[in-house]
Amino acid sequence: MRSGIPVGRFFGFPVRMNWSILVMIWLFAWSLASATLPAAAPGHPPAIYWLAGICGAVLLIASVLAHEIMHAVIARAHGIGVEGLTLWMFGGVATFTDEPKTPAADFRIAAAGPATSLVLAAAFGGASAATAALGLGPLAVRVGWWLAGVNLLLGVFNLLPGAPLDGGRIVRSILWSRSKDRLKATVGAARAGVVLGVLLIALGLLDFLTGRNLGGIWTIFIGWFLLSAARGEQQQAGLRRLLEGVRVQDVMTRGPRTAPGWFTLDNFVDQYVMSQPHSAFPVTDIDGRVQGMITLTQLRAVPAEHRATTRVSDVAIPLERVPRAEPSQLLIDVFQQITPDTGGRVLVFEGDRLVGIVTRSDLSRYVEVRSVSPGSRG
Ligand SMILES: [Zn+2]
Missing domain, CATH: 3.10.580.10 (CBS-domain)
Structure with a gap:
């Protein structure tokens, strides 16, 4: 997951891209070009839809990168080293050299990402509304609304209260500031992540079995990923507790x-x-x-x-x-x-x-x- 092709430095942070991101760009561009855009603004040649679709997909990846960069910027402001940012199929991962020192720092670093996504959602929404009011380019308007929607989804999804999602980190920071015990807080947030993962899998299964759409499979996939990551964090925290003070x-x-x-x-x-x-x-x-x-x-x-x-x-x-x-x-x-x-x-x-x-x-x-x-x- 951490592997990827280096694509340069942004704000001083080295950024890598996993090959799976290309699959995502293609998938998003394809769904925009083949369904969403022709329905919203009919009568254009396919090449125009594809061009608009690819622009939308690339702007979405840029939005995900902005989300990760803000995590990293706030972490750096709190004296935490940033190894780099990796973009992959499920979004982005910022890798830090050490952990936040205080609950307040933990909270701010975690909240910075979803806050960025929500601000981007508002910005894309505002720009689309303005473009539409001026009676300009229905294709651009549709891509803009789509970007607003996906950023809103990214912000809200990442706020779900279970580790390893940003919302889980926020839960951890709150538990940490209450109990003063960081390890206990980590275990609590990871447990919430396990519950969340199971819930998502159940929801996805329901969606899939009632035959409403294939999106259920995607929800199951994400739930499974969350579940295993949360379990990993639980084990890690258990191990930390067991090895506390051991040299x-x-x-x-x-x-x-x-x-x-x-x-x-x-x-x-x-x-x-x-x-x-x-x-x-x-x-x-x-x-x-x-x-x-x-x-x-x-x-x-x-x-x-x-x-x-x-x-x-x-x-x-x-x-x-x-x-x-x-x-x-x-x-x-x-x-x-x-x-x-x-x-x-x-x-x-x-x-x-x-x-x-x-x-x-x-x-x-x-x-x-x-x-x-x-x-x-x-
Ligand atoms: Zn995040």
């Missing part, structure tokens, strides 16, 4: 066995992989400096007949790509870094000295023990 040093495996980078893979298999219970090894050079990490995945990628001539350091994940942490760091911050494509582990350094390793199984064991132990807050 890397509490769960890491100390003094991990390292593998010599100059060994051939054959020797490495004989002397390390076969005789050790581990499936990942930090790799050192001849002076004992850590160069990277090797896991069974890198090993498997080399055909057996080449293992006698390939060295461990040739296939190891280079150190700059291996997630690293310090013993005193909070575990939850390290948790996000553990992904399969970086070896599924985090190396723990004290200065330049390797002191430990955190694996996925270290984490899941810790989470399991914590969740069954008496006095657990999970």
Whole structure:
């Protein structure tokens, strides 16, 4: 979802577009050009309808971008870093480097988007009414009203009170300012998101089964997306609660066995992989400096007949790509870094000295023990 083609910077924020946005532009342009516009202003050649349809669709994407940019502008004003904005099938996503520090900031950042959409709806509506009053271009008037309608829908939909929608963030900010407990507020907003997702799916099903229109499928789709995103936020919040105050040093495996980078893979298999219970090894050079990490995945990628001539350091994940942490760091911050494509582990350094390793199984064991132990807050 976060992937996309970079299309430039707006207000200083890098913007990416997912390919799915092209599908949306086509779909909107097509529905305008083939149905909405010919019905409103008959008698034009198809090319004119398509031109107007594409203009409308592109202006709609620009409206979605404006919504996201306003989230980002307000976030930046509150000292929050913005990684970038991505446009995709379901609208836009602004990615921030950190979370709002106060309920008031949370509220303002969330409200900025829907407010923008509602202002745009009013602006497009006003412009269309003015154009119509002057008796100019019925096609432009129809596209303008359509843009007003869709922006109104975007504003209202995003205000629905469940995470991850903007309305859910607003709910969170209110719960947060009441309870002073941000995590509890996050859980509450995510729960509301789950309910909202289920409701939308039910509504869509009803719409579809009563055969009124195919729009029901779209509602089901959006409900499903909301439901899974809200569930993800619930899990994330549960995990945060479980790992509150836990540091890397509490769960890491100390003094991990390292593998010599100059060994051939054959020797490495004989002397390390076969005789050790581990499936990942930090790799050192001849002076004992850590160069990277090797896991069974890198090993498997080399055909057996080449293992006698390939060295461990040739296939190891280079150190700059291996997630690293310090013993005193909070575990939850390290948790996000553990992904399969970086070896599924985090190396723990004290200065330049390797002191430990955190694996996925270290984490899941810790989470399991914590969740069954008496006095657990999970
Ligand atoms: Zn928004």
